[in-house]
Amino acid sequence: MTAMTNIVFIRHTAHDFLGNKIPGRLSGVHLNALGVKQAEQVGERLSILPIDAIYCSPLERTCETAAPLAKRLHIKPQISEAFNEVDMGEWTNKMFSELDALPEWRNWNAFRSSTLPPRGESMLDVQARVVRQVYELRPCYRCVAIFSHGDVIRAALAHFLGLHVDLLSRIEIDPGAVSLVQVYQTTAVVRVVNANALDTELLPQLSDH
Numbered sequence: 001m002t003a004m005t006n007i008v009f010i011r012h013t014a015h016d017f018l019g020n021k022i023p024g025r026l027s028g029v030h031l032n033a034l035g036v037k038q039a040e041q042v043g044e045r046l047s048i049l050p051i052d053a054i055y056c057s058p059l060e061r062t063c064e065t066a067a068p069l070a071k072r073l074h075i076k077p078q079i080s081e082a083f084n085e086v087d088m089g090e091w092t093n094k095m096f097s098e099l100d101a102l103p104e105w106r107n108w109n110a111f112r113s114s115t116l117p118p119r120g121e122s123m124l125d126v127q128a129r130v131v132r133q134v135y136e137l138r139p140c141y142r143c144v145a146i147f148s149h150g151d152v153i154r155a156a157l158a159h160f161l162g163l164h165v166d167l168l169s170r171i172e173i174d175p176g177a178v179s180l181v182q183v184y185q186t187t188a189v190v191r192v193v194n195a196n197a198l199d200t201e202l203l204p205q206l207s208d209h
Helices: 033-046 060-073 103-110 123-137 150-161 165-170 202-207
Strands: 004-011 053-056 143-148 178-184 188-195
Touching (some): 004 033, 004 123, 004 150, 053 060, 053 123, 123 150, 123 178, 150 165, 150 178, 150 188
Parallel strands (some): 004 143
Antiparallel strands (some): 178 188
16 A cells, blocks of 8 residues: 555646537547647656556547557556546536526536536536545555546645635636645645646656655
8 A cells, every 4th residue: 555646637638619618528529739739748748757557537638638648658548437527417518608698607606516507517526526536546556647627626626725616716727737636545735736747847846756
């Protein structure tokens, strides 16, 4: 059993829905040209870390982001539903401009703990599935790279920071951003939040722990 496990969260890189529509769990959403370039950069920069497992959401955009790192490390990514995108229900594939006028959308963004998308998933359920999986992985690995989605990573970080899920908007997770949590048996330390993989200060922070 490992005394401490480095959990490296990476958000998928750019795709054409970003800033325009909610892809949710919609299939067929692939990285665009910028996203492919960003994924290669993430893979190159993180490949020097002592990563012994790669997990990712089942959606194409996360698997494609993980692929360059997996190729460099010769590690086959393991697909986990625990790291899947939030099920956005009836809001899937909707334009943000359509949603902005809806009171339900405003409630969802202000009061995540007690509201959910129509026929969708609650943020508390998202947080529970992610954190449960992290603690299942902790005894098995020294350093795990997890490729997931913005709100899913926010939910995990909120848990480890002791932050209420209604305050998720205070945590920014950009496409391709890297966050690091060191998880022990009875505690956790958040070391890095929303770092650019190309940041020269990031790798020493990750590799020294």
